Amino acid sequence: MFGDYLKQLRNQLNLTQRELATKLNLANPEFASIDSVTISRWERNTTSPNAVKAIRVLRELALDLKPFLLSIPSPDGTMLDDILYDRFHSQRAMLLTSGYEELKPSKEVEIIEETLFTEHVDADLARLKNFFLNSDAHYPGMFDLDYVTMHNDDKLIAKVYKDSETNKVRGHSISFLFRIEDLDAHFHNPSQTLPFSQARAYSENRGMALCCLSRYAASEQVFMMLHPTLVDYLAGRSNITELYYYAFDNQFTDYLVSLGAEKVAYDTPDKSGSVTIGKTSYRKCLLKVDTAVLLAQPSMIYLLHQHQANTAKR
Numbered sequence: 001m002f003g004d005y006l007k008q009l010r011n012q013l014n015l016t017q018r019e020l021a022t023k024l025n026l027a028n029p030e031f032a033s034i035d036s037v038t039i040s041r042w043e044r045n046t047t048s049p050n051a052v053k054a055i056r057v058l059r060e061l062a063l064d065l066k067p068f069l070l071s072i073p074s075p076d077g078t079m080l081d082d083i084l085y086d087r088f089h090s091q092r093a094m095l096l097t098s099g100y101e102e103l104k105p106s107k108e109v110e111i112i113e114e115t116l117f118t119e120h121v122d123a124d125l126a127r128l129k130n131f132f133l134n135s136d137a138h139y140p141g142m143f144d145l146d147y148v149t150m151h152n153d154d155k156l157i158a159k160v161y162k163d164s165e166t167n168k169v170r171g172h173s174i175s176f177l178f179r180i181e182d183l184d185a186h187f188h189n190p191s192q193t194l195p196f197s198q199a200r201a202y203s204e205n206r207g208m209a210l211c212c213l214s215r216y217a218a219s220e221q222v223f224m225m226l227h228p229t230l231v232d233y234l235a236g237r238s239n240i241t242e243l244y245y246y247a248f249d250n251q252f253t254d255y256l257v258s259l260g261a262e263k264v265a266y267d268t269p270d271k272s273g274s275v276t277i278g279k280t281s282y283r284k285c286l287l288k289v290d291t292a293v294l295l296a297q298p299s300m301i302y303l304l305h306q307h308q309a310n311t312a313k314r
Contacts, residue, residue: 002054003045005068009061010043017043027060051296059238059292063204066235069295069304078299083251088220109165111222113229116158116172117151124160127169131216139213139246139286140193140267142174150176154201157210159229161222171222173215173230180207180242190265190277194244194286204239209288211244228307231300234291243291247275248284259297261289 010020017039024031030053041047048054051072058065087093116124125147132138150156154177161171182198194211202208212230217223234240244264247253253275257263263275266282273281294300 001045001071002048002068003043005058005071006039007043009058013061024057024060028056030056052292055292055295059241063238064236065238065295066232066304069235069301070308072301074302074305075298078302079255080299080302084220084223086251087223108221109163111170111225112162112164113225114160114162116160116174117148121148128172131172135216137214137248141196142214145196150199155199157233159226161217161225170219171215171217171226173212173226175210175212175230177202178209178211180209183209183244187264190263192265202237204237206239208237208240209242209244210234210240213246224306225310228303228310231295231303232307235295235304241291243289243294245287245289246284247287253285253287256287256289259289259293261287264288
């Protein structure tokens with residue numbers, strides 16, 4: 001419960017209810033009306049803010065939001081159900097994966113999550129560049145990055161998902177870290193791209209942005225490992241207050257836009273593009289969303305609970 005975790009954090013910080021109210025008043029204009037009476041009501045669970053405001057309050061006090069987020073029951077159904085159906089079970093998905101061989105029942109094998117660019121570096125780089133060339137789904141400038149150096153400098157989070165029996169790669173995810181002020185100062189028009197030279201290692205002492213730029217899941221099983229890992233990373237680092245998401249999927253783009261995501265930059269006009277600006281559709285778009293808004297969504301709560309289940313199985 002929000003009130004229980006709030007009281008726990010207040011006691012850990014040795015603050016009175018009045019002192020906590022003052023701290024929040026100074027932290028964000030959104031909290032200007034909070035007083036000691038408000039804090040008391042919250043801690044007694046008499047009243048509580050909505051989930052977005054609760055997250056914004058808690059991230060002023062702690063890095064780890066998981067104790068609160070995991071106290072929210074996992075929902076039975078979310079918009080993820082539609083995304084998973086369309087991507088892996090719809091008629092279109094069946095056509096894209098069909099062939100002329102006899103269809104045999106496939107067994108679910110264990111998927112292993114590993115960190116990219118740690119052991120089999122040359123193979124990792126070769127596979128990644130092949131994927132970029134084959135899919136044309138990579139962010140501008142990613143093809144020529146020095147991934148090994150950026151990995152060694154902790155400027156990116158890169159995961160690979162492999163079939164435990166064949167060692168075949170079944171998915172990946174690559175995200176980069178930036179300071180919020182660097183990106184705010186950089187983007188002035190929609191044709192600009194991310195300044196990879198300004199990527200930074202994670203620091204808990206300043207506002208950070210996570211830029212999720214390349215991801216792929218060959219199956220629902222991989223999807224339900226890849227995305228929970230991302231949500232868990234955000235939930236444990238509340239000072240990552242902005243997520244930049246490179247979108248080329250209409251359905252998820254529409255979902256993020258419905259949450260208030262800002263269309264930061266976009267590239268090639270395309271009549272069936274993933275995002276519409278005015279009367280023009282664009283093939284790919286860089287979106288920015290407040291992580292408090294994102295983490296408050298039922299689908300993200302579901303993914304966070306899924307990550308706990310995935311971890312328990314290992």
